Amino acid sequence: MTNTSSDSGTDAKPREWRFVWRHRHALVLILVVALMVGTWLALSPARPLPWVAAALVAATLVWWVRRRTHLAREERALALVDLSEVDRMPGTEFEEHVARLMRVHGYTAVTVVGGAEDGGVDVLGRAPDGQAVAVQCKRWNHPVPPNEVRALIGVLNTGYRGYRGMFVASNGFTEAAAREGGGHMTLVDRDGLARWMGGTEVPEPPRV
Structure with a gap:
């Protein structure tokens, strides 16, 4: 796909x-x-x-x-946005959507950096507790595989030291990807994204 x-x-x-x-x-x-x-x-x-x-x-x-x-x-x-609209978003619009969610729910200094030279990160910001956060966004039609999660782990250990990781995937993660990311970053799957958009649960980066 x-x-x-x-x-x-x-x-x-x-x-x-x-x-x-x-x-x-x-x-x-x-x-x-x-x-x-x-x-x-x-x-x-x-x-x-x-x-x-x-x-x-x-x-x-x-x-x-x-x-x-x-x-x-x-x-x-x-x-005005629900998951059906998210499914129709191009990748750049989805990045802006995630950035907007972050700003509305207490994140500060939120900047979309996605592009050819984004270094493997789409959005940067600071959590309500001040922790620096690097976010990867995937508006895919299928679950994210483990190699994408491993790539973000590598980015956090090299170009974004000191940042906590968050991976937002509109169609979730495979079981292997979820295991790969456990303990390294916050994974926001489709259900988590729906709760975030509804304001019932705001994801936070893992503690340092």
């Missing part, structure tokens, strides 16, 4: 540029605040601290409102 996960390299942008593009709004906000602080310091050199404090408070408030609005929008989008 066809592998629909993202390994075809359709996104030709370098990883650094993708990072800048995904965080463009935050970067613009930082630039605006920096200009405001610089202007205020120039106009009020005798009493700069109140201006700096006001700018930081304003920037924090804008960031918080924007974040809450974004999360609310993602929650509404998730509510």
Whole structure:
């Protein structure tokens, strides 16, 4: 059967540029605040601290409102998706879907890195307890075999040391793959994905 996960390299942008593009709004906000602080310091050199404090408070408030609005929008989008729609997603859309699930359920610094140069990992983030997490996503029409799980174990032991692993598979894992991943990573099979999407069970990375 066809592998629909993202390994075809359709996104030709370098990883650094993708990072800048995904965080463009935050970067613009930082630039605006920096200009405001610089202007205020120039106009009020005798009493700069109140201006700096006001700018930081304003920037924090804008960031918080924007974040809450974004999360609310993602929650509404998730509510419209069920497993039948997941089965029709291309690999890149499934990666974005998993990233959205992570953000809505308490993960932070979530970034989709899938592509030709993803190093064997599709999504990076931090669990609610602060643990760094590297996620592999497979939107396949059949269960994931053990060689794919072994590949992620190898990636975690080389290029992503210090990260805990999570493997999300829309059609689950073979018994051999489940045994292979036990103790090394969190495996999210089809039933686990359904519970995650329903908000009844949020997967966590294994403890260090």
